[in-house]
Amino acid sequence: MIKKIAYLIVFGFIMCSCSQEKDTNDSNNKTEIIMNNSILDSHTLSNYKEVSIDHSHLNLTVDFNSKLIHGSVTHTINNPNKDSVFILDTKYLSIEAVSDQDGNKLDFSYGEKDDLLGVPLMVLVNSNTKKVTIAYSTTNKSEALDWLNAEQTSGKDFPFMYTQGQSIFTRSWIPIQDSPGLRITYSADVTVPAGMLPVMSAANPQIKNNTNVYSFEMNQPIPPYLIALAVGDLQFKQIDYRTGVYAEPNMLESCVDEFADMGKMVSAAEELYGEYDWERFDVIVLPPSFPFGGMENPKLTFATPTIIAGDRSLVSLIAHELAHSWSGNLVTNATWNDFWLNEGFTVYFERRIMEALYGKDYTEMLALLGYQDLQEELVTLDPKMQTLKLKMKGMHPDDAMSDIAYEKGYFFLRMIENSVGRELMDGFLKKYFSDHKFQTIVTEEFLAYLEANLINGKRESLKIDDWVYQPGLPDNCPVVDCKRFINVESAIDDFMLTNTIANLTTTEWSTHEWIHFIKNLPDTVNSNQMLMLDEAFNLSSSGNSEILAVWFERSIVSNYQPAFPYMRKFLIKVGRRKFLQPIYESLAKREDHKIWAKDVYKYARSNYHYVSFNTIDEILK
Ligand SMILES: [Zn+2]
Numbered sequence: 001m002i003k004k005i006a007y008l009i010v011f012g013f014i015m016c017s018c019s020q021e022k023d024t025n026d027s028n029n030k031t032e033i034i035m036n037n038s039i040l041d042s043h044t045l046s047n048y049k050e051v052s053i054d055h056s057h058l059n060l061t062v063d064f065n066s067k068l069i070h071g072s073v074t075h076t077i078n079n080p081n082k083d084s085v086f087i088l089d090t091k092y093l094s095i096e097a098v099s100d101q102d103g104n105k106l107d108f109s110y111g112e113k114d115d116l117l118g119v120p121l122m123v124l125v126n127s128n129t130k131k132v133t134i135a136y137s138t139t140n141k142s143e144a145l146d147w148l149n150a151e152q153t154s155g156k157d158f159p160f161m162y163t164q165g166q167s168i169f170t171r172s173w174i175p176i177q178d179s180p181g182l183r184i185t186y187s188a189d190v191t192v193p194a195g196m197l198p199v200m201s202a203a204n205p206q207i208k209n210n211t212n213v214y215s216f217e218m219n220q221p222i223p224p225y226l227i228a229l230a231v232g233d234l235q236f237k238q239i240d241y242r243t244g245v246y247a248e249p250n251m252l253e254s255c256v257d258e259f260a261d262m263g264k265m266v267s268a269a270e271e272l273y274g275e276y277d278w279e280r281f282d283v284i285v286l287p288p289s290f291p292f293g294g295m296e297n298p299k300l301t302f303a304t305p306t307i308i309a310g311d312r313s314l315v316s317l318i319a320h321e322l323a324h325s326w327s328g329n330l331v332t333n334a335t336w337n338d339f340w341l342n343e344g345f346t347v348y349f350e351r352r353i354m355e356a357l358y359g360k361d362y363t364e365m366l367a368l369l370g371y372q373d374l375q376e377e378l379v380t381l382d383p384k385m386q387t388l389k390l391k392m393k394g395m396h397p398d399d400a401m402s403d404i405a406y407e408k409g410y411f412f413l414r415m416i417e418n419s420v421g422r423e424l425m426d427g428f429l430k431k432y433f434s435d436h437k438f439q440t441i442v443t444e445e446f447l448a449y450l451e452a453n454l455i456n457g458k459r460e461s462l463k464i465d466d467w468v469y470q471p472g473l474p475d476n477c478p479v480v481d482c483k484r485f486i487n488v489e490s491a492i493d494d495f496m497l498t499n500t501i502a503n504l505t506t507t508e509w510s511t512h513e514w515i516h517f518i519k520n521l522p523d524t525v526n527s528n529q530m531l532m533l534d535e536a537f538n539l540s541s542s543g544n545s546e547i548l549a550v551w552f553e554r555s556i557v558s559n560y561q562p563a564f565p566y567m568r569k570f571l572i573k574v575g576r577r578k579f580l581q582p583i584y585e586s587l588a589k590r591e592d593h594k595i596w597a598k599d600v601y602k603y604a605r606s607n608y609h610y611v612s613f614n615t616i617d618e619i620l621k
Helices: 007-018 249-258 262-273 316-323 336-358 361-378 401-418 422-435 443-453 464-469 483-498 511-519 526-535 545-557 561-573 575-587 592-607 610-620
Strands: 050-064 068-078 085-090 093-100 107-108 120-125 131-138 144-148 159-162 186-192 198-202 213-222 229-232 235-240 243-247 279-287 300-303 332-333 438-440
Touching: 007 050, 050 229, 068 085, 120 131, 120 316, 131 262, 144 575, 186 198, 198 249, 235 262, 243 262, 249 300, 262 279, 262 316, 262 336, 262 422, 279 316, 279 464, 300 316, 316 483, 332 336, 336 401, 336 443, 361 401, 361 483, 361 511, 401 422, 401 464, 422 443, 443 464, 443 511, 483 511, 483 526, 511 545, 545 561, 545 575, 561 575, 561 592, 575 610, 592 610
Parallel strands: 050 186, 243 279, 279 300, 332 438
Antiparallel strands: 050 068, 068 131, 085 120, 093 131, 107 120, 144 159, 159 229, 186 213, 198 229, 235 243
């Protein structure tokens, strides 16, 4: 499906030093330490190691009529070896003109198109070229962009648009060197229609103005996948002096209430691993089509409205995105093969924040649910994709978004914590973030740093290389001690044995206990029992998206038809891939369910972002 990178043959002469990714995960050569500089990102066609962007300035107009963004980007470049070609990533962009800092035209051409990576844009530069301005427009194929009609928003009066840059989508709305191995600062002037407010992963306006032009600055260097923009009928409300929420006006109060602990979370995180380096931590709640739970765009996390449960029960997602302010945004995986360095650390950090705020018993529920998801995934996932360090060349980096990076990464760090003790672990992590801040890192560098600073001489006994380079879970994986789920498990036994809900005492249950209950109902649960639960606890019409998602999966297995109309509504409204993928996969297993799913998908697909419909297209084909 994915074409090999043919451009190498064509442009090898200018890109020779960046044309091959050095695969470093050779476990037979464990002592070799390969540093970041010699490792190249195989998901960019740019020459970011030779001529690199220092700063990008965007001057853009967001046009909702044509559903296009047009304008220009000016890159300030760093060209130490006086190379004559500056190569950028583009995908589905229309390039109009290229000029230097004095307005002189610069010649440009395109390399060969790669289906996965796009088309390299090659600009001829010379030793006097300091800035390169590219006038361009997005197209209706730009994968980063989601344009929503007013009816798809909560307020229904204004349209909405947002970008999703991770992993390799920024190149579809900005011609840029789109590698996580590069760090740049950026600024922007953005023009939007009257009555709308743009916000970015930058210092943001808090109120609308009359000019409809807004300026942004991001002075901390970030990888290009973290450049982000959202435009809608947005209002801001602060939570404390450095945290706040952007949302459509009719959702704002409930969002502020849901995220009331955000300020405390930032303080708890700082206490664990050092100062918060991004000034503000705000969250924007997007329309339901947003394909992820959250995206850690710096200064402004993008979040799905499916975490607004009314009882603050799903705020671990905010802790997760906040933790990315250290792991991911401050210290960044240099290639997508090292994605676990972003996500495994973040899950570990997220659970430490949750523990600081809500206690160990609560957090162990999150850890056990994570462990169960990981176990389920290990059954079906290709063993080649079960290693922490991946070989993603030729594959879409989004395919690395499995529980391996997140949960196996988490348990790896928890295993080290168990071995060295919490105090040493925390000291190590604090130093790790501070020593590598605003830098990128690969797995091998991390392992060398780990050995030198924490586990000297224990690499073998801790089975570090098995964790990182082998599939599955090593036998020193920590065991989760989750007391609160023991009651849930006896409740399941009792329900199945007595066939009555009389003994179910659920009033104290959190969302996580409900998830554990529903997920662990045996496959023998029949439609009558499902009906009994549904009538007593209104599960099909729950306002909690996490509960709904597992309930629908269970309903598919039990062919519990009364849930299907609710599931249909959910699938048409919600675009979060984490929910959609298992539901559609489960539906696709039975012919009559698959026909039903295809019918629903006819109405739902246009409400999904590219990231989601790309996945679901595959499942239902
Ligand atoms: Zn994450």
